[in-house]
Amino acid sequence: MSTDGSRRRDVTVADVAKAAQVSKAQAARALGNYGAVSDDVRERVLAAAEELEYRPNELARSMNTGKSNTIGVVVGDIENPHFGLAMRGITDTAKKSGFNVILINTDEERAAEVDAVRVLLDKRVDGLIVAPASSVETSHLRQVRESGRPLVLLDRAAEGLDAETFAVEMGGISYESTKYLIKAGHRRIAFVSTLKSDLPYEEGMVLDSSQISDRLDGIQRAFEDEGLTHPADLVRLNAGDSESVKKITKDLLDGPSPATAIIASDGLIALGVVEAIQESGLSIPADVSFLMYDDFAWTRLTTPPLTVIAQPVYDMGIAAATALIRQIEGRKSAASSPELVARLIQRGSVGAPKGADVLSQAGG
Amino acid sequence: MSTDGSRRRDVTVADVAKAAQVSKAQAARALGNYGAVSDDVRERVLAAAEELEYRPNELARSMNTGKSNTIGVVVGDIENPHFGLAMRGITDTAKKSGFNVILINTDEERAAEVDAVRVLLDKRVDGLIVAPASSVETSHLRQVRESGRPLVLLDRAAEGLDAETFAVEMGGISYESTKYLIKAGHRRIAFVSTLKSDLPYEEGMVLDSSQISDRLDGIQRAFEDEGLTHPADLVRLNAGDSESVKKITKDLLDGPSPATAIIASDGLIALGVVEAIQESGLSIPADVSFLMYDDFAWTRLTTPPLTVIAQPVYDMGIAAATALIRQIEGRKSAASSPELVARLIQRGSVGAPKGADVLSQAGG
DNA sequence: CCTAGGATTGAGACCGGACTCACATCGATT
DNA sequence: AATCGATGTGAGTCCGGTCTCAATCCTAGG
Numbered sequence: 205m206s207t208d209g210s211r212r213r214d215v216t217v218a219d220v221a222k223a224a225q226v227s228k229a230q231a232a233r234a235l236g237n238y239g240a241v242s243d244d245v246r247e248r249v250l251a252a253a254e255e256l257e258y259r260p261n262e263l264a265r266s267m268n269t270g271k272s273n274t275i276g277v278v279v280g281d282i283e284n285p286h287f288g289l290a291m292r293g294i295t296d297t298a299k300k301s302g303f304n305v306i307l308i309n310t311d312e313e314r315a316a317e318v319d320a321v322r323v324l325l326d327k328r329v330d331g332l333i334v335a336p337a338s339s340v341e342t343s344h345l346r347q348v349r350e351s352g353r354p355l356v357l358l359d360r361a362a363e364g365l366d367a368e369t370f371a372v373e374m375g376g377i378s379y380e381s382t383k384y385l386i387k388a389g390h391r392r393i394a395f396v397s398t399l400k401s402d403l404p405y406e407e408g409m410v411l412d413s414s415q416i417s418d419r420l421d422g423i424q425r426a427f428e429d430e431g432l433t434h435p436a437d438l439v440r441l442n443a444g445d446s447e448s449v450k451k452i453t454k455d456l457l458d459g460p461s462p463a464t465a466i467i468a469s470d471g472l473i474a475l476g477v478v479e480a481i482q483e484s485g486l487s488i489p490a491d492v493s494f495l496m497y498d499d500f501a502w503t504r505l506t507t508p509p510l511t512v513i514a515q516p517v518y519d520m521g522i523a524a525a526t527a528l529i530r531q532i533e534g535r536k537s538a539a540s541s542p543e544l545v546a547r548l549i550q551r552g553s554v555g556a557p558k559g560a561d562v563l564s565q566a567g568g
Numbered sequence: 569m570s571t572d573g574s575r576r577r578d579v580t581v582a583d584v585a586k587a588a589q590v591s592k593a594q595a596a597r598a599l600g601n602y603g604a605v606s607d608d609v610r611e612r613v614l615a616a617a618e619e620l621e622y623r624p625n626e627l628a629r630s631m632n633t634g635k636s637n638t639i640g641v642v643v644g645d646i647e648n649p650h651f652g653l654a655m656r657g658i659t660d661t662a663k664k665s666g667f668n669v670i671l672i673n674t675d676e677e678r679a680a681e682v683d684a685v686r687v688l689l690d691k692r693v694d695g696l697i698v699a700p701a702s703s704v705e706t707s708h709l710r711q712v713r714e715s716g717r718p719l720v721l722l723d724r725a726a727e728g729l730d731a732e733t734f735a736v737e738m739g740g741i742s743y744e745s746t747k748y749l750i751k752a753g754h755r756r757i758a759f760v761s762t763l764k765s766d767l768p769y770e771e772g773m774v775l776d777s778s779q780i781s782d783r784l785d786g787i788q789r790a791f792e793d794e795g796l797t798h799p800a801d802l803v804r805l806n807a808g809d810s811e812s813v814k815k816i817t818k819d820l821l822d823g824p825s826p827a828t829a830i831i832a833s834d835g836l837i838a839l840g841v842v843e844a845i846q847e848s849g850l851s852i853p854a855d856v857s858f859l860m861y862d863d864f865a866w867t868r869l870t871t872p873p874l875t876v877i878a879q880p881v882y883d884m885g886i887a888a889a890t891a892l893i894r895q896i897e898g899r900k901s902a903a904s905s906p907e908l909v910a911r912l913i914q915r916g917s918v919g920a921p922k923g924a925d926v927l928s929q930a931g932g
Numbered sequence: 933c934c935t936a937g938g939a940t941t942g943a944g945a946c947c948g949g950a951c952t953c954a955c956a957t958c959g960a961t962t
Numbered sequence: 963a964a965t966c967g968a969t970g971t972g973a974g975t976c977c978g979g980t981c982t983c984a985a986t987c988c989t990a991g992g
Contacts, residue, residue, distance in 0.1 A: 214948085216947090216948055216949080217948070217949060217950095218948080218949095226971085226972090227971065227972040227973075228948095228949090228972085228973090229950090229951085229971070229972055229973075229974090230970080230971060230972075232948095232949065232950065232951085233950095233951095233970095233971090235949095236949080236950070236951095238950085238951085239950095239951085239970090239971095240968090240969055240970055240971085241970075241971090242969085242970060242971090245970080245971085259686070259689065259690055260690060260948085260949075261631075261690070261692060261947085261948050261949065262687075262690045262691045262692065262949095263627055263630050263631045263636065263691065263692050263947090263948080263949090264631055264947070264948035264949040264950090264977090265948080265949055265950075266627050266949095267625075267627050267628055267631060267947095267948080267949075267950095267976095267977050267978070267979090268948090268949065268950050268951080268976065268977045268978095269949090269950070269977095270977085272627065274670070274691075281656075282646075282652055282655055282656055282659065283649070283652050283653050283655075283656040284652075285647070285649055285652065288646055288647050288648075288649065288652040289647050291646055291647075291671075292645075292646055292647040292673065295646065295671065295672070295673045296673070299672075299673075304670055304672065304687060304691070305670065305671055305672070306638070306668055306669065306670050306671075307655075307659065307669055307670075307671045308659070308663075308668065308669070309656065309659045309660070309663075322623070323626075323668060325623065326623055326624060326625070326626045327626045327627065327638075327668070328625060328626065328627050446865070472865075475865040475866060475869065478869050479865075479868060479869060482869070500866075501810070501836075501839040501843075502839060502864070502866035502869070502870075504843060505839065505842050505843060505846070505866070505869075505870050506866075506869050506870055506871070507870070507871035578978085580977090580978055580979080581978070581979065582978080582979095590941085590942090591941065591942040591943075592942080592943090592944095592979095593941070593942055593943075593944090593980090593981085594940085594941060594942075596978095596979070596980065596981090597940095597941090597980095597981095599979095600979085600980075602980085602981090603940090603981085604938095604939055604940055604941085605940075605941090606939080606940060606941090609940085609941085624978085624979075625977085625978050625979065626979095627977090627978080627979090628947090628977070628978035628979040628980090629978080629979055629980080630979095631947050631948070631949095631977095631978085631979075631980090632946070632947045632948095632978090632979065632980050632981080633947095633979090633980070634947085933992100934991100934992085935989105935990100935991090935992085936989105936990095936991085936992100937988100937989095937990095937991105938987100938988085938989090938990105939986100939987080939988075939989100940985100940986080940987070940988090941984105941985080941986070941987090942983105942984095942985085942986095943982105943983090943984090943985100944981105944982090944983095945980105945981085945982080945983100946979100946980085946981085946982100947977105947978105947979090947980085948977105949976105949977095950975100950976085950977090951974105951975085951976085952973105952974090952975080952976095953972105953973090953974090953975100954971105954972095954973090955970100955971080955972085955973100956969100956970080956971075956972100957968100957969080957970070957971095958967105958968090958969085958970100959966105959967100959968095959969105960965100960966085960967090960968100961964105961965080961966075961967100962963105962964095962965085962966105
């Protein structure tokens with residue numbers, strides 16, 4: 205019986221050497237394809253290896269080359285297609301260069317992230333790609349840099365850390381899309397994000413995420429440019445699971461001065477927001493306008509199709525992995541990393557606010 | 569400057585031992601928390617380790633314990649939320665037991681899968697979770713078993729391989745949902761799948777995927793039970809990217825005897841099918857009925873919301889990881905692994921076929 | 933005061949490759 | 963025929979931990 209249950213001892217170079225009747229050193233050379241080996245020896249060794257089904261122990265190899273051919277990836281939520289797609293870009297790129305990927309999911313918890321980074325470092329990955337949960341508390345990332353191992357940031361920036369960062373420039377697109385909403389007549393524009401925060405949002409607050417900060421800055425600038433005041437009361441953080449998103453949405457649409465447009469900061473939130481709007485018996489865009497980050501295929505299937513901010517997520521993954529591998533291989537940093545720009549794709553979910561005339565009067 | 573660019577030599581047990589003025593063996597014992605160590609020594613070693621920021625080299629550790637605390641996961645497409653969610657189940661479970669996950673994406677290519685399995689084995693993962701691209705060609709998986717390392721199958725079965733398999737039982741739900749469509753009056757029921765095949769489908773054909781086989785069997789049984797013949801010409805394989813899905817869909821809806829209902833075999837296909845239907849100016853379910861596998865949140869947002877076959881994907885990931893870890897730790901196989909059952913969730917995308925009366929005449 | 937037996941301790945082997953170094957071997961050079 | 967550089971080759975070290983084993987230290991029992 206070939207599967208005897210117990211883990212059978214692995215075949216090693218020494219075994220192959222013995223079978224081929226050469227020294228361990230020669231066998232290793234023939235197998236590792238380095239050094240000088242006569243044709244005769246090489247043949248015998250290779251034949252013996254084949255016969256014994258020899259497979260090198262990568263652990264042992266890594267140990268004295270100091271390279272594991274593995275990169276570690278730390279993301280907040282692999283279930284989120286945003287990261288799924290970025291991950292695809294990373295793994296595709298890694299595979300091309302012969303690297304493997306260890307993935308750790310942090311649930312956007314800083315403690316888990318600190319842990320993840322340490323584990324990967326202990327496993328001696330050749331480099332790390334991290335989508336930091338916090339752009340502010342970055343001491344664990346600084347440790348990576350101190351360990352001398354390459355680090356590349358994905359999707360979000362981190363303060364005071366000179367690591368290559370591959371993220372979409374959010375300020376501009378946020379400004380642009382807010383302008384678009386304002387032009388459509390909206391003043392009560394809400395923004396819903398998963399970002400965790402102990403305090404409710406207020407203007408000028410320091411946020412943990414560069415992404416969200418940039419987006420809010422963009423929104424605010426757009427309002428200011430129009431001589432308007434940004435309604436900070438419509439910025440809602442801590443939108444966690446689907447239920448809390450719905451609750452927040454219903455809250456935004458309720459009361460004396462409801463939101464007339466809602467921006468969802470990611471696809472998961474978007475699902476909750478749209479569902480809540482539908483459940484409230486309201487329709488898009490007649491009653492509420494809607495705008496979301498990330499252009500997933502399903503956004504074209506709703507009625508109306510949704511207006512979105514498309515981000516080159518797959519490319520972002522590719523760019524990050526490419527840069528990391530370049531660093532690992534010690535090559536010079538490429539002069540220009542491709543610009544990762546987001547685009548506003550206007551479909552059908554943004555229209556004029558319900559009380560359009562009243563508002564434009566107020567605005568004019 | 570702390571980051572001097574060059575990889576600085578790692579601190580080892582020997583370094584700690586020297587600093588604490590004890591032997592390497594004692595330092596190792598204190599750090600590894602095994603064997604007998606006096607309080608005095610332990611304190612000094614721990615202090616020295618702290619001081620030097622010692623971090624164990626997991627590679628070295630793995631090498632002589634023979635355990636890497638890592639499991640390998642091989643899936644076809646991590647970008648597909650189906651796997652994204654399963655992956656989440658796996659990583660969540662792995663983390664709880666102190667295991668890490670190496671992920672390899674195969675693009676559903678057998679060659680890539682063979683390679684992936686070998687790489688992971690070479691890296692000495694403690695066990696493997698594989699969603700096999702083919703249920704028929706499984707020699708590479710048999711090799712895993714022969715290596716003595718635990719293997720668990722995810723999402724799909726594999727012939728002639730006694731590995732624990734965690735997949736939803738497809739025959740039953742497929743039968744049930746086809747019956748449902750037939751009851752609604754449909755006879756021309758199409759099935760669209762990504763499954764690669766050199767030949768177009770015909771009844772009784774041996775397929776590479778247990779999943780798809782089971783589903784088709786279910787469909788066929790449902791037809792037979794009703795004394796009807798399953799329209800094999802409406803089974804379409806090789807639906808790859810979005811474009812080919814659309815082309816297939818339009819083809820199905822065209823011609824003298826078009827499909828009146830379409831079953832999409834996964835979420836990615838569903839997107840293409842629904843989009844193609846919309847582009848054709850047809851409406852669901854008035855012109856075509858639609859049914860899909862996997863209950864993603866967005867299926868509730870379309871108009872009408874889509875009728876789906878929900879699969880407990882996250883639980884499947886958990887179950888697979890749990891079983892694998894159990895095997896790794898050498899514990900007895902749990903008597904009962906939880907049943908992974910799919911459910912038909914009736915929403916709004918299935919109705920009577922357009923020429924209902926004509927068809928029911930033909931059927932009666 | 934002496935000794936058996938458990939608690940500590942250090943030297944060194946070992947895991948499985950990669951690689952250094954000293955020692956052949958051999959055809960080519962002069 | 964003596965010499966030289968280019969291969970070939972094997973013994974042995976190293977990577978950074980774990981673990982065995984024999985030696986040493988203590989302390990309680992006699």
